[in-house]
Amino acid sequence: MSVDSTIASLVERRAAILAAEPNLRARNLAERLGISEAELVALGGEKSEVTRLRPEWSGIIGAVGALGRVMALTRNESVVHERKGVYGTLEGGAHVGLIVGEDIDLRIFFTQWKFGFAVVEKMEDGxxxxxxxxxxxxxxxxxxIYQTPETDTAAFDALIARFATEASPVEVTAAPAPKQALPDSEIDVAGFRAAWDALKDTHEFHGLINKFKVQRLQGLRLAGEGRAARVPAASLRATLEAAKSGEVPIMVFVGNPGMIQIHTGPVENLKPMGPWFNVLDEKFNLHLREDHIDSAWVVWKPTEDGTVTSLELFDREGTLIATLFGKRKPGVPEDEAWRAIVNGLPEREAA
Incomplete structure (x- = not known):
């Protein structure tokens, strides 16, 4: 089959699927077509103009602040995190970048980035x-990154023109099989727990699990009493509802290998819809598949500012879906109202 006929077949099948399910998300549409989402975007369409971008990732992200208010979207297999705001100054380097702001708060791992596109879609209203x-x-x-009604569209078009390059085939590689965890018997559990108790900052946790060669979920399971406890999978909903009713500001972290996106603030408009549990606020939207939560854990980490408490959600493969904290800043003790919410969750089984 020629490349042209393959593309024509994909376009025809895409049209048939969207005619039946017009609200299907791009990730799921790509799965149905048997291609990656990057390949789906590269197909273009009658109502969209797609421009390939040069792989100057830090340059592009550093220029987004000039667009004004936009919507930032980061997701993984189980959750979509959307936050509106203005991108602040990009800090860091070519490999790891960060944008720290009240609205847009990102940790960026540019080494994972491979393809970039600008898409201009014609909507139903023209x-x-x-x-x-x-x-x-x-x-x-x-x-x-999506345009909002407040976005400077001329600046957006200028950014696209500045970083545009010629289209070329999107050649994707197969994702490697997940790395298998070491048997528990090969882990220095006593050393791991002692190092956990010596933590001074939550950011040291990643180094801790790497040092002892434990996977994150395995580490929570081996942490022992007072460090981590398994709670019911329904704890996400209970936590968000308690944060809403108590007007407790929280932090919601959602990531994938190339990005972590953070919401800090209240949650107000909570709506379950089928398997999805949603936060539908003006600045912040969260869409999380509750049926993907295989385990939920309350985690206590010591820091120089006192204990920091989080709720961590994992899927059946042991992949981290999302993490929730109380709103906090370095040098400031944890919000007691947040601590009370999470510590009040019923323990399902001891870690």
Whole structure:
């Protein structure tokens, strides 16, 4: 089959699927077509103009602040995190970057970024919706940036023109099989627990699990009493509802290998819809598949500012879906109202 006929077949099948399910998300549409989402975007369409972007990732992200208010979207297999705001100054380097702001708060791992596109879609009302979309080497979405009514569209068009390059084939690689955890018997559990108790900052936790060669979920299971406890999978909903009713500001971290996106603030409009549990606020939207939560854990980490308490959600493969904290800043003790919410969750089984 020629390349042209393959593309024609994909376009025809895409049209048939969308005719039946017009609200299907791009990630799921790509799965149905048997291609990656990056390949789906590269197909283009009658109502969209797609421009390939040069792989100057830090340059592009550093220029997004000039667009004004946009919507930042980061997701993984189980959750979509959307936050509106203005991108602040990009800090860091070519490999790891960060944007720290009240609205847009990102930790960026540029080494995972492989493909970038600008997409201009013609909407049903005739308006244009601009977006920047970035993918890893497997064609999996890392981060997307969408125009809002407050966006400077002339600046958006100028950014696209500045970083545009010629279209070329999107050649994705297969994702590697997940790395298997070491048997518990090969872990220095006593040393791991002692090092956990010596933590001074939550950011040291990643180094801790790497040092002792434990996977994150395995580490929580081996942590022992007072460090981690398994709670019911329904704890996400209970936590968000308690934060809403108590007007407790929280932090919601959602990530993938190329990006971590953080919401800090209240949650107000909570809506379950089928398997999805949603936060539908003006600045912040969260869409999380509750049926993907295989285990939920309350985790206590010592820091120089006192104990920091989090709720961590994992899928059946042991992949981290999302992490929730109370709103906090370095040098400030944890919010007692947040601590009370999470410590009040019923323990399902001891870690």
């Amino acid at each position: 308006s244009l919706r601009r977006s920047l979309q970035f993918f890893d080497a497997h064609g999996t979405a890392i981060h997307k």
